[in-house]
Amino acid sequence: MAEQVTIVGNIGSEPHHMVTATGLSITKFRVGCTHRAYDSASGQWVDKHTNWYQVSTFRQVADHAHASLKLGDSVIVTGRVIQRQWEANGRSGTAIDLEADTVGHDLRWGTSTWTRKSKASDSRESDAANAPRNSSAGDQGDPDDGHQAGRVASSIDAEGWSIPGPAEAETAAV
Numbered sequence: 001m002a003e004q005v006t007i008v009g010n011i012g013s014e015p016h017h018m019v020t021a022t023g024l025s026i027t028k029f030r031v032g033c034t035h036r037a038y039d040s041a042s043g044q045w046v047d048k049h050t051n052w053y054q055v056s057t058f059r060q061v062a063d064h065a066h067a068s069l070k071l072g073d074s075v076i077v078t079g080r081v082i083q084r085q086w087e088a089n090g091r092s093g094t095a096i097d098l099e100a101d102t103v104g105h106d107l108r109w110g111t112s113t114w115t116r117k118s119k120a121s122d123s124r125e126s127d128a129a130n131a132p133r134n135s136s137a138g139d140q141g142d143p144d145d146g147h148q149a150g151r152v153a154s155s156i157d158a159e160g161w162s163i164p165g166p167a168e169a170e171t172a173a174v
């Protein structure tokens with residue numbers, strides 16, 4: 001059984017959205033969780049240390065995260081912990097990744113507006129994700145639904161990741 005955790009922190013990198021060659025939607029971002037403690041000598045709360053997590057979202061959660069989140073947002077993330085070892089440039093370490101099941105804004109620090117996606121638009125997005133992608137086609141979605149259902153990739157890089165095309169750039173501005 002996978003370990004289920006919840007973290008609360010701030011988005012520390014611009015969310016990066018991509019669509020794989022097979023049509024899988026992925027949005028990744030980093031979340032910093034800073035521990036605070038009360039310093040009785042100064043009578044103030046002080047920041048101690050920050051743990052950083054790479055958060056990965058998939059499918060509909062990825063599409064919704066891409067349309068909703070930005071650098072600096074306070075969020076609550078629940079998902080499965082993935083621990084991995086890394087080596088680069090003569091250094092090594094341990095990275096803690098989180099495969100998110102759900103992501104939401106932390107309403108202690110601000111307000112948020114939520115829009116339910118209809119089953120019809122979810123179905124349309126699923127159909128669009130399975131359709132062949134090219135730079136000249138794509139479902140523009142309902143004008144009132146806040147984002148475009150069929151995102152278009154203009155090309156695919158050497159690792160098989162799609163590079164966002166104009167439709168995604170327009171979506172990010174919404």
